[in-house]
Amino acid sequence: MDSGEIRRVWLPLVLIVVVLAWFFRALGGPRTVLQWIGLGIAAIGLAGIFLSRYTLGRSFSVRAKATALATTGIYSRIRNPIYVSGVIFWIGMAIILSRPYLLLLLVILIPIQMRRARTEARVLEERFGEEYREYRRKTWF
Numbered sequence: 001m002d003s004g005e006i007r008r009v010w011l012p013l014v015l016i017v018v019v020l021a022w023f024f025r026a027l028g029g030p031r032t033v034l035q036w037i038g039l040g041i042a043a044i045g046l047a048g049i050f051l052s053r054y055t056l057g058r059s060f061s062v063r064a065k066a067t068a069l070a071t072t073g074i075y076s077r078i079r080n081p082i083y084v085s086g087v088i089f090w091i092g093m094a095i096i097l098s099r100p101y102l103l104l105l106l107v108i109l110i111p112i113q114m115r116r117a118r119t120e121a122r123v124l125e126e127r128f129g130e131e132y133r134e135y136r137r138k139t140w141f
Contacts, residue, residue: 013050024096038095045089048074052081069128071135079139083113117141
């Protein structure tokens with residue numbers, strides 16, 4: 001583990017976990033079973049985001065570029081685990097806050113993520129050709 005990996009992956013993970021724990025604690029009052037379930041769902045979403053980010057390593061970028069084809073770990077099952085995990089995290093947060101109307105934001109978020117996934121797929125297919133097409137056949141979203 002190098003200092004770049006610590007800055008890119010582990011420091012943000014620790015920071016977000018601390019913020020999520022603080023946020024959950026700051027809600028005040030007794031927690032409902034549903035809020036605890038929401039915390040578990042949000043934690044699963046966060047874990048997926050950071051596991052995906054860790055697996056990508058230096059290949060991670062905000063804009064679609066094809067430096068390497070990630071096909072191991074969580075990427076061996078899901079082509080876009082950061083997007084899927086982000087949706088899971090948001091569902092957990094809506095449950096924690098007991099605000100089901102926040103799920104309506106998924107109506108905006110999911111199409112945006114699908115468009116980004118299509119753009120990334122096009123870039124990866126141009127760069128990796130048949131290798132990417134085979135990978136795509138074996139994985140979900």
